[in-house]
Amino acid sequence: MSDFEAPDSLAQPFQRVRSQIELACQQAQRQPDSVALLAVSKKHPSAKIKQLHALGQNSFGENYVQEGVEKVQELSNLGIEWHFIGPIQSNKSRLVSEHFQWVHTLDSEKLARRLNEQRPEHMGPLNVLIQVNISEQSSKSGLHVTEVTDFAKTVSKMPNLKLRGLMCIPAPLDEAPLKADFSKMHQAFVELQKNYPQVDTLSMGMSGDLSSAIECGSTMVRIGSALFGQRPS
Numbered sequence: 001m002s003d004f005e006a007p008d009s010l011a012q013p014f015q016r017v018r019s020q021i022e023l024a025c026q027q028a029q030r031q032p033d034s035v036a037l038l039a040v041s042k043k044h045p046s047a048k049i050k051q052l053h054a055l056g057q058n059s060f061g062e063n064y065v066q067e068g069v070e071k072v073q074e075l076s077n078l079g080i081e082w083h084f085i086g087p088i089q090s091n092k093s094r095l096v097s098e099h100f101q102w103v104h105t106l107d108s109e110k111l112a113r114r115l116n117e118q119r120p121e122h123m124g125p126l127n128v129l130i131q132v133n134i135s136e137q138s139s140k141s142g143l144h145v146t147e148v149t150d151f152a153k154t155v156s157k158m159p160n161l162k163l164r165g166l167m168c169i170p171a172p173l174d175e176a177p178l179k180a181d182f183s184k185m186h187q188a189f190v191e192l193q194k195n196y197p198q199v200d201t202l203s204m205g206m207s208g209d210l211s212s213a214i215e216c217g218s219t220m221v222r223i224g225s226a227l228f229g230q231r232p233s
């Protein structure tokens with residue numbers, strides 16, 4: 001029709017982010033389809049999710065249980081793959097287990113047991129990523145990287161959870177120490193893959209550091225502001 005785009009159109013940022021992923025893959029000599037894009041839609045209205053979905057994006061990540069569940073229900077006809085990427089309080093685990101296909105923030109046996117027990121049979125196993133506190137920040141969630149092997153063993157015995165890999169949110173670091181953390185994650189990921197053939201996902205990289213994350217082996221970047229603009233406060 002025309003080149004005109006509404007000022008709030010998501011087409012341009014979507015294209016820009018996909019080009020950035022492609023370029024980072026090229027520079028790292030990786031296949032362009034080896035990195036999945038997860039659109040992080042927290043605090044943005046369902047209308048924006050619909051818009052991005054219409055442009056071809058099918059995986060979305062939410063951080064807050066109540067808000068996420070509302071969107072999942074409202075948009076249930078779109079066939080979106082929903083990822084939960086925020087912290088999960090025990091009393092909210094059931095809602096997550098009943099509405100999402102993925103959880104990126106598995107970090108305790110208690111939470112794993114609850115999600116496993118609460119997963120509805122008809123939905124199939126819940127895909128889970130173990131969150132690693134890779135920068136060893138005292139106040140942050142996630143396991144120490146040395147704890148991954150034992151925890152993976154526990155999780156892999158739970159029939160309603162499917163262990164798919166690892167996730168991290170590193171500290172805000174300069175490029176060199178950040179890449180060192182990303183590389184430690186990749187190493188742990190490769191180790192995990194040796195024992196669990198279904199492990200295929202390393203969730204790392206956000207709007208500000210996706211190229212570094214891809215260079216270090218990320219297979220899924222979680223992108224919010226670069227796609228949707230600043231989040232409403």
Ligand SMILES: *Cc1c(COP(=O)(O)O)cnc(C)c1O
Nearest residue numbers: 040085206207208222223224225
């Ligand atoms: C908000 C959030 C993102 C997206 O961050 P941006 O910097 O907006 O891309 C990714 N991962 C997690 C866990 C988040 O909470």
